[in-house]
Amino acid sequence: MSTSNGMKRVVIEPVTRVEGHGKVTILLDDQGQVHQARLHIVEFRGFERFIQGRPFWEMPVAVQRLCGICPVSHHLCAAKAVDRIVGGENLTPTAMKMRRLMHYGQMFQSHALHFFHLASPDLLFGFGSDVAQRNVLGVAAAHPELAKQGILMRKYGQEVIRLTAGKKVHGTGAIPGGINKNLSIEERDFLLEDLDQMVAWAEGALKIAKDYTVENLDAVAGFGSFDSNHMSLVRADGAMDLYDGVLRAVDKDGNVIFDGVDQQDYLDVISEEVRPWSYMKFPFIKSIGPENGWYRVGPLSRINACDFIDTPLAETARQDFMSLTDGKPNNITMAYHWARMIEVVHSIEKIKELLHDEDLQGENLVVKGKGRREAVAILEAPRGTLFHHYKVGEDDLVEQANLIVSTTSNNEPMNRAVEGVAREYLSGQEITEGLLNHVEVAIRAYDPCLSCATHAMGRMPLVIDLVDADGNLLDRKGKDTGDAC
Amino acid sequence: MPASQARILLLGYGNPGRRDDGLGPAFADTIARRGIEGVTVETDYQLQVEDAPLIAEHDVVVFADATVQGPGPFTLTPVEARGEISFTTHSVSQGALLALARDHFQSKAEGWALAIHGQDFDGFGEGLSATAQANLAAALEFLTPRLEQHRIHDGA
Numbered sequence: 001m002s003t004s005n006g007m008k009r010v011v012i013e014p015v016t017r018v019e020g021h022g023k024v025t026i027l028l029d030d031q032g033q034v035h036q037a038r039l040h041i042v043e044f045r046g047f048e049r050f051i052q053g054r055p056f057w058e059m060p061v062a063v064q065r066l067c068g069i070c071p072v073s074h075h076l077c078a079a080k081a082v083d084r085i086v087g088g089e090n091l092t093p094t095a096m097k098m099r100r101l102m103h104y105g106q107m108f109q110s111h112a113l114h115f116f117h118l119a120s121p122d123l124l125f126g127f128g129s130d131v132a133q134r135n136v137l138g139v140a141a142a143h144p145e146l147a148k149q150g151i152l153m154r155k156y157g158q159e160v161i162r163l164t165a166g167k168k169v170h171g172t173g174a175i176p177g178g179i180n181k182n183l184s185i186e187e188r189d190f191l192l193e194d195l196d197q198m199v200a201w202a203e204g205a206l207k208i209a210k211d212y213t214v215e216n217l218d219a220v221a222g223f224g225s226f227d228s229n230h231m232s233l234v235r236a237d238g239a240m241d242l243y244d245g246v247l248r249a250v251d252k253d254g255n256v257i258f259d260g261v262d263q264q265d266y267l268d269v270i271s272e273e274v275r276p277w278s279y280m281k282f283p284f285i286k287s288i289g290p291e292n293g294w295y296r297v298g299p300l301s302r303i304n305a306c307d308f309i310d311t312p313l314a315e316t317a318r319q320d321f322m323s324l325t326d327g328k329p330n331n332i333t334m335a336y337h338w339a340r341m342i343e344v345v346h347s348i349e350k351i352k353e354l355l356h357d358e359d360l361q362g363e364n365l366v367v368k369g370k371g372r373r374e375a376v377a378i379l380e381a382p383r384g385t386l387f388h389h390y391k392v393g394e395d396d397l398v399e400q401a402n403l404i405v406s407t408t409s410n411n412e413p414m415n416r417a418v419e420g421v422a423r424e425y426l427s428g429q430e431i432t433e434g435l436l437n438h439v440e441v442a443i444r445a446y447d448p449c450l451s452c453a454t455h456a457m458g459r460m461p462l463v464i465d466l467v468d469a470d471g472n473l474l475d476r477k478g479k480d481t482g483d484a485c
Numbered sequence: 486m487p488a489s490q491a492r493i494l495l496l497g498y499g500n501p502g503r504r505d506d507g508l509g510p511a512f513a514d515t516i517a518r519r520g521i522e523g524v525t526v527e528t529d530y531q532l533q534v535e536d537a538p539l540i541a542e543h544d545v546v547v548f549a550d551a552t553v554q555g556p557g558p559f560t561l562t563p564v565e566a567r568g569e570i571s572f573t574t575h576s577v578s579q580g581a582l583l584a585l586a587r588d589h590f591q592s593k594a595e596g597w598a599l600a601i602h603g604q605d606f607d608g609f610g611e612g613l614s615a616t617a618q619a620n621l622a623a624a625l626e627f628l629t630p631r632l633e634q635h636r637i638h639d640g641a
Contacts, residue, residue: 050502050610064502065500065501065502065503065611066502071530113533113534117534117577140584140585140588140589141588144588144589147585147588147589148589150534151534151535151537151538151585151589154533154534154535155535155538158533158535168529169528169529169530
């Protein structure tokens with residue numbers, strides 16, 4: 001339909017209303033220049049409907065159906081909320097440490113997989129390199145040890161999850177008010193066997209990410225980059241904390257927007273805007289408003305928001321990272337990769353710390369207290385801050401749920417990144433392979449969760465439409481992986 | 486199991502919380518319940534790189550997944566090892582997995598893709614559509630005896 005300024009508004013077609021892919025629409029103005037670029041993610045509709053009417057105690061297991069990529073994050077976030085509903089939020093040391101171990105295992109495997117098998121081809125071969133080489137097998141051919149490390153790091157993290165959650169997929173480890181198992185001595189020793197190797201490989205990955213960013217700073221500094229606010233959980237003393245803490249937001253210069261916000265009070269500081277062209281909401285910081293209150297989440301924002309990291313290798317890396325921008329927040333989109341590898345190091349350091357903690361063999365697994373009918377839980381998932389908010393009726397069924405996933409928070413930033421790349425790399429009225437690649441690279445930096453859902457064969461994971469000022473489709477390009485995407 | 490029999494891995498994947506996307510796990514779960522000797526069954530939401538070393542422990546891998554298109558209730562086609570980069574998901578393709586298993590874990594496993602035609606992929610919800618259930622039954626009827634005989638394909 002037409003807009004007041006003569007542009008054509010692109011309407012999401014029914015065919016795009018499927019899960020598991022992204023669609024980018026680039027809208028040109030009368031002069032053929034990029035007027036606007038939008039990333040459509042239609043992943044998340046139906047979350048609340050899926051949850052409503054189910055018993056609250058089912059949530060930690062049921063919500064894992066929402067996402068095939070980070071079910072552990074949903075499992076733990078729902079468990080934290082349900083803890084409060086049963087009055088069991090003050091977990092025993094064993095329960096808390098088992099859950100944290102599970103969470104660090106998830107963070108470790110997720111970040112390692114993203115880096116070695118999705119990001120490293122871009123970094124090692126360059127954004128514009130031949131797509132025939134710029135893939136995981138290209139990495140395997142040119143850097144066989146790196147590719148194998150990625151597989152085995154991922155496998156290690158999955159083993160941590162299996163031994164804490166009960167199984168690799170659809171785990172049941174976290175239960176209302178605690179955990180349903182501890183870690184046996186045999187399980188601990190099994191994980192200790194490869195631990196030092198994992199630490200060494202994590203440090204190696206960190207070095208690759210750092211060296212890439214520093215050595216290519218001229219090229220990456222402006223790529224899909226922009227100043228932004230950043231938000232994450234931090235521990236009460238300002239340390240990075242991926243499992244629990246208080247909300248903190250800082251602006252592009254590091255000035256505190258809010259700090260110490262209790263998780264239960266998130267609606268005091270965060271609101272969500274609905275836009276007609278997207279099923280995804282656009283969260284923003286209330287005190288700033290929807291226009292400028294958008295923010296980024298995830299590894300980059302967590303490093304930017306925290307005061308320090310409480311593990312030595314990661315803290316040294318954080319200081320190194322922050323020195324690049326003189327201690328102020330780093331707003332380089334491609335620096336997400338470096339930040340992600342700092343968190344890989346932090347996660348494996350935390351796993352090491354926990355595996356040497358005898359509380360993991362404790363027998364006191366569950367607590368209960370005075371229940372509530374409403375609870376909020378916030379967790380730092382691999383891709384960023386994850387919110388679960390439940391209201392439960394007298395019949396113990398979930399009446400209302402609000403979930404804000406990290407990709408939703410990064411919705412506006414990803415749109416901006418895509419628009420910036422489109423302005424720089426679109427030439428003429430054709431979507432070139434180069435443009436497609438660069439758009440991919442910009443989106444991939446955020447590690448968005450586009451495939452929580454169906455991945456059935458025949459779906460295209462990325463489609464780019466180029467539309468002129470009259471609404472005519474000038475070009476369409478997509479990437480079809482051939483089978484499962 | 487006789488030493489000469491092929492070691493078969495059945496990987497059923499998809500999200501049972503997304504309606505017919507759960508066809509792959511549903512197929513795998515049914516086969517698992519039948520307990521066919523020499524057939525290892527795994528389910529997951531998506532294929533992942535750590536499946537590569539598991540594939541390398543077998544002679545044949547069957548990938549069971551839902552498909553949104555294709556002729557008939559299901560198709561069974563060979564999978565070639567090949568490299569590709571996925572857009573931004575954390576899943577890998579069948580061909581890439583075979584290639585990773587070959588290149589890093591000395592795998593010689595042959596791959597087969599069982600694509601079962603689904604109908605309802607929109608929204609959340611458990612349970613298969615009637616069409617998907619019928620197609621699942623057809624796929625089970627076709628492949629179960631082949632798994633029992635350790636011969637996936639007439640020529641294999």
